[in-house]
Amino acid sequence: MIRTLLNTLYVQTQGSYLRLDHETVIVEYEGEKVLQVPLHHIGTIVVFGNVLISPYLLGKCITQGIAVIWYDAYGRFLARAVGRTSGNVLLRRAQHHVLTDEKRVMQIASRFVAGKLRNSRTVLQRAIRDYPERRPSLEKAVKQLDQSIREVDKQATLNELRGLEGYASSVYFEAFTSLLRTDDDFFAFELRSRRPPRDPINACLSFAYSILTQDCISALEGVGLDPQIGYLHTLRPGRPALALDLIEEFRPYLADRFVLTLINRKQLSKSDFDMRPGGAVLLNEKGRRTFLASYQKRKQEEIQHPIINQRVPLGLLPHVHARLLARYLRGDIEHYVPFIMR
Amino acid sequence: MDILVTYDVETQETSGQKRLRQVATICQNFGQRVQKSVFECRVTQSQLEEMVHQLLRVIDKERDSLRIYMLYGDRNRVVRVYGRDDYIDYDHPIIV
Numbered sequence: 001m002i003r004t005l006l007n008t009l010y011v012q013t014q015g016s017y018l019r020l021d022h023e024t025v026i027v028e029y030e031g032e033k034v035l036q037v038p039l040h041h042i043g044t045i046v047v048f049g050n051v052l053i054s055p056y057l058l059g060k061c062i063t064q065g066i067a068v069i070w071y072d073a074y075g076r077f078l079a080r081a082v083g084r085t086s087g088n089v090l091l092r093r094a095q096h097h098v099l100t101d102e103k104r105v106m107q108i109a110s111r112f113v114a115g116k117l118r119n120s121r122t123v124l125q126r127a128i129r130d131y132p133e134r135r136p137s138l139e140k141a142v143k144q145l146d147q148s149i150r151e152v153d154k155q156a157t158l159n160e161l162r163g164l165e166g167y168a169s170s171v172y173f174e175a176f177t178s179l180l181r182t183d184d185d186f187f188a189f190e191l192r193s194r195r196p197p198r199d200p201i202n203a204c205l206s207f208a209y210s211i212l213t214q215d216c217i218s219a220l221e222g223v224g225l226d227p228q229i230g231y232l233h234t235l236r237p238g239r240p241a242l243a244l245d246l247i248e249e250f251r252p253y254l255a256d257r258f259v260l261t262l263i264n265r266k267q268l269s270k271s272d273f274d275m276r277p278g279g280a281v282l283l284n285e286k287g288r289r290t291f292l293a294s295y296q297k298r299k300q301e302e303i304q305h306p307i308i309n310q311r312v313p314l315g316l317l318p319h320v321h322a323r324l325l326a327r328y329l330r331g332d333i334e335h336y337v338p339f340i341m342r
Numbered sequence: 343m344d345i346l347v348t349y350d351v352e353t354q355e356t357s358g359q360k361r362l363r364q365v366a367t368i369c370q371n372f373g374q375r376v377q378k379s380v381f382e383c384r385v386t387q388s389q390l391e392e393m394v395h396q397l398l399r400v401i402d403k404e405r406d407s408l409r410i411y412m413l414y415g416d417r418n419r420v421v422r423v424y425g426r427d428d429y430i431d432y433d434h435p436i437i438v
Contacts, residue, residue, distance in 0.1 A: 010437040023371035027438050034438055038372055040389060041432040289437055296435035 005299065005315045006043025010292050012285055014050045014073065020057035042066055044218065048288070049073030067218050074274070074282045077210050080217070088224040094329045095229050095242075106158065108245075108328065108336050109232035113165045114152045115249030115338025120172045121145040122341050123252045127179045134178045141175035144168070162232070165248075176256065181264040196280030200273050201263065203281045207291065208255035209247065212318075216243040216250070219318035223326045246321060249338040254314065258298055267294065307337055344413040344420075345390060347373070347381040352405035364400045365408075368393065376429055382417075384432065 009025065011018060017028045025042065027035040039060065044067040047053065053068065061068050062083040070078040098104045121142055128138045148168040155161040173192045180189060180201070189201040197203040217240050220227045230241025232248070262268055272287025283291060299315030312320055321339055328336040347369055351362040369375070372393045373383025385393065394410065401408055413420045423429070430436075 007432055007436055010435070013438050016438060021370075022367050029438075035430075035436070036370070036374070037430075037432060037436065038370070038374075038383075040372070041384070042436075292437050293435040296437075300433065 005313045007041050008044040008046055008296060009037065009042050010046045010048075010296075011051050012048035012288060014285075016047075017052045017054070018045070018047070018057055019054040020060050025057060039064065039066065044069065044214075046071065046214075048075065048285075067214075067221075069214055071210075073285075074276070075207050075210070075288055076282075077214070080214065082221070091224050091326055091330060092226050092229075094331070095225055098329055099229060099231070105231045106155075106161070109158060109161055110152050110155065111336045111338050112232050112245045112248045113161055114149065115340060116165065116251060117145055117149045117152065117168050119249060119252035119339070119341050120168065120256075121149065123179075123257055124172070124175055131179070131181075137178055138175055141171050144171045158232070165232075172252075176260075179260055179264075182266070184270075186270050187263055196276070196278070197282070198279050199281055200268070201259065203273060203283050204259040204262065204268070204291070205255065207283055207288070208259055208295070209251065211292075211295065212250060212255050213240065213243055213247055215315070216240075216246045216318045216322075219322040220246065220325075222319060223322045225322060225326055225329070242325075246318060246325065249321070249340075250317060253339070253341045254298075254317070258295065262291065262294060303342075306340060306342070343385065343387075343390070344417045345373075345383050345385060346411040346413060347383060347393075348409045348411075349379050349401070350407045351379075351401065358402075358405070361400055361402060361406065365397060365406075368396045368400065374428075374430065376427075382421075382429060384417075 011027060013029055013034075015029065016034070019026050019028065021036065023040070024036050024038050025045070026033055045053070045061060046069045048071045050073065058068060058081060060066075062081055065083070068081040070080070072078055098108065124138050124142050124145070128135055128142070131138075145168055148164055148171075151164060152161070155164055169192075177189050180187060187200055189199060192205070193199070193202045194206055197206045217227045220242055225242060227240040227243040228238075229235070230243070230245045233239070233241040233244045235241055267290055268287055272283060272290060274282050274284040276282060300313050302311045302313050304310075305312040305317075305320060307324070308320060317339055324333070325336055327333045349365055349369075351365055352358045353362050366375075366379075369381040369383070372385055372389060373381045376382050383393070397408055417431075
């Protein structure tokens, strides 16, 4: 793995203008230069809402393989710019080919689910150590997850597998509530709600998943896989099914635990959220700033990777596993091995 | 790796002023200005070679001087800064 973790430039100051100056990007606000960064430091540019990018900068990013991603002012994903299709056509053909082989689809889809469930269980198990008083309810959930993990390989069809995942997920989120260390009613969390998120925790989870999905898409594209051809998730126009497959094993570790820490350390407060008509709750500009700063820091934390036996920054985990996925799809290795946290 | 680039460009003639601007642009492309003709850059080996190559094409070796110092070790340990400091660590979150 010779890839280095490049930084992400987040621009969310409304009315900013990004332009190219030789090999650097300049961020301007109200006609003043706020920042100038050489492009070689940057792997991704993420902009929120009313932020303009000059056509020259956009063109440069696309030819240099710098991902450009747009979110609306509330942090909902809008679009990403992708250059010419590149990468290995033979690899993509292998990727399609697996889709026609039901046995292999099941084999790989079940690895994603297994990875997710095992990591979910670990999140709860760690919590048992940290909060002994919550032990009884958490232990019950861990047992149920244990049971589900054993059943992953017994599922005969994709729909059964998806059902099992859904059940385990509801068990997990029920227990997740008790991991929150806050007496503030504002941060009460009942159950996972999406489209729209209905409370601050759900707003954070949704935002974290959305960012992580973009990271997974970039990672897959980086190794030449088509992010839309997935196995566990049904194919649908515009849906990055393979990225959604890949993200499953990372959710508990890279998103859920991260959100938990943010809330439990009281890094976010009421003023970081906007209540939208219809009951939707979303992070606002201030909240996103705090969120992204910690997220970016966390991406640089290193762990000893259990499979490749190397120190890897957390931000590169999707890249490592995209590569393992490619090796599996090409038939170099017999099984895809999901990321399992310690 | 972190490197420190400093230069003196003879600017008596207009051709010198042009060289000065070109040298500054190249340095800007690879790093950031920390003093008037001093740049700190975080580059890979190949980026460093590319930068040196571009600089050598521009400078007039008879009149100008270019120095590149390799900073081995963590920048926080090997650089002491006093007074004004506008250095931005691009490994830290960049959120505008």
